[in-house]
Amino acid sequence: MSANGQRLPRLEAAGLDGWLVRLFERIDEDNLAWISALARECEEAFGAALIDLVPSYTTLLVVFDPMQLTPAAARRYLSQRLGQLQSDKAALAGKVHELPTWYDPSVGPDLERVAKHAGLSVEQVIDCHASATYRVFALGFAPGFAFMGLLDERLEVPRLDTPRQRVPVNSVAITGRQTAAYPTATPGGWNILGRTAAKLFDREREGFSLLNVGDCVRFVPVGRDTFVSKGGDTTPVDET
Amino acid sequence: MTETNHVGFRVERAGPLALLQDAGRFGVRRLGVTQGGPADLHGWAWANRLAGNPWAAAALEVTFGGLTLAAECDVTIAVAGADLGATLDNKPLPLWQRVNVGEGQILRFGSPVNGLRAYLAVAGGFYAEPVLGSVSCVSREGLGGFDGHGSKLAEGDRLTVSEKAGQPVAYTQLPEKERIDYREPATLALLPGAQVSDFTGASLYAAFNQAWRVDDRADRMGVRLTGPPLACRVTSMISEGIGLGAVQVPPDGQPIALLNDRQTIGGYPRLGALTPLSAARLAQCLPGQAVHLRATSTESALMAYRRFRHTFF
Numbered sequence: 220m221s222a223n224g225q226r227l228p229r230l231e232a233a234g235l236d237g238w239l240v241r242l243f244e245r246i247d248e249d250n251l252a253w254i255s256a257l258a259r260e261c262e263e264a265f266g267a268a269l270i271d272l273v274p275s276y277t278t279l280l281v282v283f284d285p286m287q288l289t290p291a292a293a294r295r296y297l298s299q300r301l302g303q304l305q306s307d308k309a310a311l312a313g314k315v316h317e318l319p320t321w322y323d324p325s326v327g328p329d330l331e332r333v334a335k336h337a338g339l340s341v342e343q344v345i346d347c348h349a350s351a352t353y354r355v356f357a358l359g360f361a362p363g364f365a366f367m368g369l370l371d372e373r374l375e376v377p378r379l380d381t382p383r384q385r386v387p388v389n390s391v392a393i394t395g396r397q398t399a400a401y402p403t404a405t406p407g408g409w410n411i412l413g414r415t416a417a418k419l420f421d422r423e424r425e426g427f428s429l430l431n432v433g434d435c436v437r438f439v440p441v442g443r444d445t446f447v448s449k450g451g452d453t454t455p456v457d458e459t
Numbered sequence: 460m461t462e463t464n465h466v467g468f469r470v471e472r473a474g475p476l477a478l479l480q481d482a483g484r485f486g487v488r489r490l491g492v493t494q495g496g497p498a499d500l501h502g503w504a505w506a507n508r509l510a511g512n513p514w515a516a517a518a519l520e521v522t523f524g525g526l527t528l529a530a531e532c533d534v535t536i537a538v539a540g541a542d543l544g545a546t547l548d549n550k551p552l553p554l555w556q557r558v559n560v561g562e563g564q565i566l567r568f569g570s571p572v573n574g575l576r577a578y579l580a581v582a583g584g585f586y587a588e589p590v591l592g593s594v595s596c597v598s599r600e601g602l603g604g605f606d607g608h609g610s611k612l613a614e615g616d617r618l619t620v621s622e623k624a625g626q627p628v629a630y631t632q633l634p635e636k637e638r639i640d641y642r643e644p645a646t647l648a649l650l651p652g653a654q655v656s657d658f659t660g661a662s663l664y665a666a667f668n669q670a671w672r673v674d675d676r677a678d679r680m681g682v683r684l685t686g687p688p689l690a691c692r693v694t695s696m697i698s699e700g701i702g703l704g705a706v707q708v709p710p711d712g713q714p715i716a717l718l719n720d721r722q723t724i725g726g727y728p729r730l731g732a733l734t735p736l737s738a739a740r741l742a743q744c745l746p747g748q749a750v751h752l753r754a755t756s757t758e759s760a761l762m763a764y765r766r767f768r769h770t771f772f
Contacts, residue, residue: 231653234732273700280700
């Protein structure tokens with residue numbers, strides 16, 4: 220493992236209260252097994268001095284309380300744990316979620332443009348998006364927003380030139396080799412294909428987020444009636 | 460400890476932005492939930508301290524001013540941070556000190572005189588139901604605040620005060636020399652980060668030797684600084700966790716210092732991170748104000764931060 224000629228894993232200073240542990244250079248499903256193992260080690264090593272952990276594709280940001288630990292001491296904890304790290308294969312056996320999704324131009328205004336860009340029919344785009352199982356690589360951007368991959372190369376499209384002011388809640392969207400479902404209405408530049416009826420972020424739920432890093436996700440195409448019966452909102456994108 | 464909650468203030472006029480903030484929302488960043496908390500840690504901490512509250516008590520962060528509150532009972536308050544021309548029954552309200560407010564009195568915030576964000580603390584602290592462990596209000600996420608859903612204050616809202624036993628009051632006012640004049644040019648201490656060597660030499664020189672101007676694209680997520688563009692050999696990276704004060708440089712070369720409501724992960728190269736107290740200082744700068752960046756060491760940043768925090772134990 221190496222990046223910029225330096226060996227990985229590498230500890231990078233991230234302000235007074237954080238170390239960014241860079242474990243990998245490239246995005247890969249297997250990264251999760253190591254990042255999740257390190258997260259668990261940190262919980263044990265730092266105890267009450269641990270403030271937050273932010274796992275992402277290739278890194279883990281470890282945030283600690285600088286009143287309890289000096290950055291040098293935190294670095295020593297991390298080096299020790301990295302030296303004896305075992306990958307956590309169980310992290311790759313995350314939960315499998317099936318998200319009922321209504322693919323329709325009224326709630327998926329970019330379906331046709333994506334089809335045109337890919338040289339496929341709208342039906343083929345839906346088949347292609349719904350036939351894969353995606354892995355959750357990271358949560359971020361907004362509460363419960365799961366970055367999932369890897370999307371079929373045929374559906375690779377860039378972000379919109381001008382992001383939408385408001386992407387409706389539960390929109391299912393793609394960009395590059397990634398896909399996601401919006402847990403809250405936010406501005407966004409991804410290409411919207413449809414809408415899921417699943418409740419993605421629920422503060423009454425244990426763990427809050429439906430999807431967590433390491434989970435697997437399948438989008439299951441449903442018709443309008445099923446979508447509505449599962450609580451889906453059919454308000455067209457233009458009118459939300 | 461006995462605790463009873465009661466209405467402390469009624470909102471007569473909401474103003475552009477007044478948000479309830481405790482120390483922040485922690486342990487949930489892995490879910491994509493932002494940190495929140497006071498943009499100016501220094502002003503917030505002193506308002507609470509002067510009101511006799513413990514470190515993490517919830518205070519009101521008033522940005523720009525424009526807020527008018529009517530006291531619904533007798534309360535003790537302290538306003539610290541920015542001078543937003545606050546008045547009590549039309550007489551200037553003394554800042555950085557304890558003030559007793561009687562039922563029916565009107566507390567009015569005007570417009571910025573010195574700084575941008577004032578902190579109103581009330582003895583006992585403001586009360587709201589915590590959401591994911593905090594009452595910090597993040598409107599974008601629909602979390603926290605008085606209603607728990609991140610709503611902005613509106614006319615007619617009633618603000619609840621919790622009547623907890625206060626801390627021993629060591630200070631009734633902050634000595635003049637400890638107060639910050641936010642109109643002075645700010646020098647912000649930055650801890651260089653791992654990507655600092657990806658910037659060109661000329662850009663690194665410029666970063667620490669030219670004046671930066673605070674742009675009007677500034678909010679609780681981040682503050683954009685404008686000046687001659689910085690060149691970085693790396694334009695974007697795989698998204699990774701970003702900490703408070705991180706100074707990221709997008710392809711246009713104009714740095715953005717990330718504050719409390721920043722997104723949890725991002726993919727732009729970073730010069731490093733402002734120290735917590737420098738991030739707080741930047742949060743008091745008005746658009747157009749000049750700031751300088753100064754590289755600092757972990758040791759001196761840690762010493763300064765611990766000295767500051769020890770005042771509030």
